[in-house]
Amino acid sequence: MSDLRTRAAAGQTLTVDGTRLWDTLMELAKIGAYHDAGTGLVGVNRQSLTDEDAAGRRLVIGWMKAAGLEVTIDEIGNIFGRRTGTEPGLAPVLVGSHIDSVATAGAFDGCLGVLGALEVVRSLDDAGISTARPIVVAAWTEEEGVRFGTDMLGSAVAAGRLALDYAYDLIDEEGTRFGDELVRIGFQGPQPVRLDPPYAYVECHIEQGPVLAREGYEVGVVTGVQAISWQKVTLHGRAAHAGTTPTELRVDAGLAAAQIVVKVREMVDSGRYGRLRATVGHLTASPGLPSVVPDRAELTVDLRNPDDARMAAAEAELAAFLDLLPGAQPGLRVDVKRMAKTSAVPFDESVQDAIAAAAADLGHDTMRLMSGAGHDAQEMTAIAPTAMIFVRGEYDGISHNPREYSTLEACAAGIDVLATTVLRLASQ
Known part of the structure; x- marks a missing residue:
């Protein structure tokens, strides 16, 4: 991919339906919703492999199928929705995040990346655009790590850093085994968990910090993840x-x-x-x-x-x-x-530049910044050129809290950048 930077910098742009994206975010946030006494707000508690997580998964799968995606589930419960390309034998562009939450979450952490990826597919369909490479939307299992004690679990096993048996044998505070819960909610899939390397992986996420708001940017290009x-x-x-x-x-x-x-x-x-x-x-x-x-x-x-x-x-x-x-x-x-x-994980400079070029062509100024939080993208660096897009949050970027919030406009801007980046990569 040495020439990815040059080839991805040219080509058409793609924008998404920000209202439709927002509506799906708000609909998913109803699953696991609770009244938070500390803030007086409605938060989200949809921890991994709970009944609420299963309901959220079923909703997302329904949306994927309605968008014409071929849905598969692997042995650790990772969900993949595949949009075919005109050259289906080419390695796909993989894009996604997670929908599991901490116990006191908002509506955006992880969900923006999954539902934003779904919105990219919907917008490609609306525009009648085919891509050479397949595009695969991923919803990873147990990214947060709050229930079973190991974060980025599904993506780490898929990328080969952790063994599947290790994941199955993890237990939560009540002594419940991960593998048993995966079976109980019906999401131990038949697809082998080890991923074939995609052409590239791109993830959009709320920043979960104050930097973009403080510096006056809606969108950031993420350079890597700290140790x-x-x-x-x-x-x-x-x-x-x-x-x-x-x-x-x-x-x-x-x-x-x-x-x-x-x-x-x-x-x-x-x-x-x-x-x-x-x-x-x-x-x-x-x-x-x-x-x-x-x-x-x-x-x-x-x-x-x-x-x-x-x-x-x-x-x-x-x-x-x-x-x-x-x-x-x-x-x-x-x-x-x-x-x-x-360990600290640097992201691929070519994919970073592709994101920055897409943002510039859409009229968005960007800054580059390192992520303070862990993300599934850091696991994907082991098997594919990877980078992330950050979207500005409000209220000093507070996250893992019902006060977590990003505007419709900022979410749409970030997913516009994601859509254009994915379109260009998948057209190569």
């Missing part, structure tokens, strides 16, 4: 009466958890690790009573860094700190489990 590390830390102490147990005799799992929270923030603030970000997004203590010293605490540590070497150094400092905790509280036991680990 991500998820770890679960379990601290085993000793329960004791809060009033009668002297401080020096306690083995306080809650205290150790608090020390970890403070430590990771200190690592960020120190500047030793460049643009490190650290989050403790889950923390529980048991028995959870006001008058009992916690005998157990569990927390997750999410580290992100665009620099692999600095990420490794940060992980090493955290590991050394965890090793020292029992010394401060004799009897404390620390267990660490790796949940996810991905």
